[in-house]
Amino acid sequence: MAIALGANRYGKSGIRLVTVDRDGERHAFTDLTIDVRLEGVFTPAHAEGDNSAILPTDTMRGACYALAREEPVGSPESFGLRLTAYLLEAAPAAKRATVSLLQQPWERIAGDHPFGFTRAGGGLRTAIVSRGRDGDDDDDVEVAAGVADLYVLKTTGSAFTGYLVDRYTTLSPAADRILATSVTATWRYTRLGLDYSQCADEVRRAVLDAFAGHDDSQSLQHTLWVMGEAVLAACPDVGDIHFSLPNQHHVPADLSPYGMDNPHQVFVATDRPFGVIEGTVTRAQR
Numbered sequence: 113m114a115i116a117l118g119a120n121r122y123g124k125s126g127i128r129l130v131t132v133d134r135d136g137e138r139h140a141f142t143d144l145t146i147d148v149r150l151e152g153v154f155t156p157a158h159a160e161g162d163n164s165a166i167l168p169t170d171t172m173r174g175a176c177y178a179l180a181r182e183e184p185v186g187s188p189e190s191f192g193l194r195l196t197a198y199l200l201e202a203a204p205a206a207k208r209a210t211v212s213l214l215q216q217p218w219e220r221i222a223g224d225h226p227f228g229f230t231r232a233g234g235g236l237r238t239a240i241v242s243r244g245r246d247g248d249d250d251d252d253v254e255v256a257a258g259v260a261d262l263y264v265l266k267t268t269g270s271a272f273t274g275y276l277v278d279r280y281t282t283l284s285p286a287a288d289r290i291l292a293t294s295v296t297a298t299w300r301y302t303r304l305g306l307d308y309s310q311c312a313d314e315v316r317r318a319v320l321d322a323f324a325g326h327d328d329s330q331s332l333q334h335t336l337w338v339m340g341e342a343v344l345a346a347c348p349d350v351g352d353i354h355f356s357l358p359n360q361h362h363v364p365a366d367l368s369p370y371g372m373d374n375p376h377q378v379f380v381a382t383d384r385p386f387g388v389i390e391g392t393v394t395r396a397q398r
Contacts, residue, residue, distance in 0.1 A: 117158050123149035124169040129176050131185050138226040142185050143216040148172045150199060152206035165205035172199070188213040189255050189308040192241030196253075200245055210242040214260070235262030235295070237312060257312055258298035264320065265292035265360075269327035270335070290362040290379065291329060293389075295319060299343065299353040306349055315353070318346040332359055332389045340393025352394035359387035 125147045133140035148169075156162035175198055185191045192211040199209035215237040221228035238260055244252035270291035275283075299315055301308075322335075322342035329335045336355050343353050362379040 117155045119151075120154060120158065121149045121151040122154070122166075122169065123147065124172040127173050127176050129180055129185070131180050133184060141218050141229050143218060144185070144188065144191070145214045145216075146176055146195075147212040148176075148195070148199065149210045149212075150203055150206040151208040151210075152203070154205060165203070167199070167203040167206070171202070175199070175202070187308040187312075188215050188237060188239035189241060189257060192239055193243070193253070193255070193304075196241050196243035200243060206245070208242060208244045210240065213239045213241075215239075233263075235259045235316070238298070239308070240298070253304060254300065255304060255308075256298055256300045257308060257315070258296070259312075259316060259319075260296045262295040262297075262316070262319070263292075264295060264323050265290065266324060270329040272331055274330075288376070291332065291335065292360040292362060293332060293357040294360065295323075296356040297353055299347075299350045301349055302351040303349060311347060311349060314347050315343050315350065318342040332357055332387075333391070336389055336391050337393060340391070344393065344395060352392055354392040355390065357389045359389065361386065 127146040127148070129142075129144045129146055131142045133142075150167065152165075154165060156164070157166050176195065179191070179194055179198065192213055195211050196209040199211075200206055203209075217232040217234065217237065218229040219232040220226075221230050236259065238258040240254075240256045240258075242254045246252050267290055268288055270289050271285075271287050272289065273285040273287060275285075297315075297319065301311070319339050319342070322339040326335050326338045329338075336357060340353050340355065343350060361382045363382060364374050364376060365378045365380050367374045367378065
C-alpha cells in the first residue's frame with residue numbers, strides 16, 4: 113500500500129509581542145498576539161525524522177522580537193509583511209508563510225496621559241498576511257484585515273417575521289426587537305502599499321454606521337448585507353468582506369406571575385444556544 117504525506121504545515125502560536133516607543137515623553141504602546149505557519153516540502157521531517165529543512169518554531173518567536181527591535185512595528189499588516197518575507201528567506205523549504213496577528217487596543221488614561229493606558233473596548237483588530245514563494249515581487253502576497261469581538265446592539269429598528277413555520281416552530285414573530293451581536297469580520301485588500309490603519313478605521317466606521325442606521329432590518333442577514341454594502345462603498349481597496357455574527361438574544365421577561373405587564377422594557381439575555389449568521393459580500397465580476 114502506497115502512503116504519502118498530505119497537506120501539512122507547522123509554526124508557532126500565541127507569540128505575545130509588546131512594544132513601547134519611547135520617542136520623547138509621550139510613549140506609544142503596541143500589544144500583539146501572533147500566529148505563524150509555514151507550508152512547504154517537509155516530507156523528510158515526517159517520514160524520515162530529518163529536520164534539516166525545519167526552521168525551529170522558537171526561531172519564529174525570536175524573529176518577532178528581533179524584527180520589532182530593528183524598526184517600529186507599525187500596523188499589524190505592515191509587520192506581517194516584514195515577518196513573512198523573513199520567514200521565506202530563513203526557511204528555503206517553505207513555499208508559503210502565513211502570519212495571523214491580533215492587536216489589543218489600549219487608550220490613554222484621561223484621554224491624553226503621555227504614558228498611562230487602559231485596555232480599550234470596541235473590538236480587536238486582526239490581520240492575516242500570506243506570502244508565497246512563487247511569482248515575482250509581490251504577485252503572490254495577500255493581505256486581509258479584520259475586527260473581532262466588536263459588540264453592537266440597538267434597541268429598536270429590527271424585526272424578524274415571515275419565516276418558515278413547521279410543526280416544531282414555537283418562535284413568535286417579532287415586529288420590533290433588540291438586535292445584538294458580536295461582529296467578527298475579515299476583509300481582503302486588492303492591492304498593497306495602503307495606509308492599513310486608516311483603511312481599518314474606515315471599515316470599522318462603515319460597519320458601525322450601517323448597523324446603527326439600518327432602521328428597517330428584517331433579520332440579522334438583512335443587516336449583514338447592508339453592512340457589507342456600506343464597507344465596499346466606503347473603501348474602494350476592499351475586494352470583499354466576510355462576517356460572522358452570533359445572534360445574541362434578548363427575550364422579554366414574563367412578568368405576568370407578578371401581576372405586571374412588560375412593554376418591552378425588561379429582558380432576559382441568553383447566551384446559549386445562539387444562532388450564527390455568516391456571509392461574504394463581494395464586488396461582482398464585470
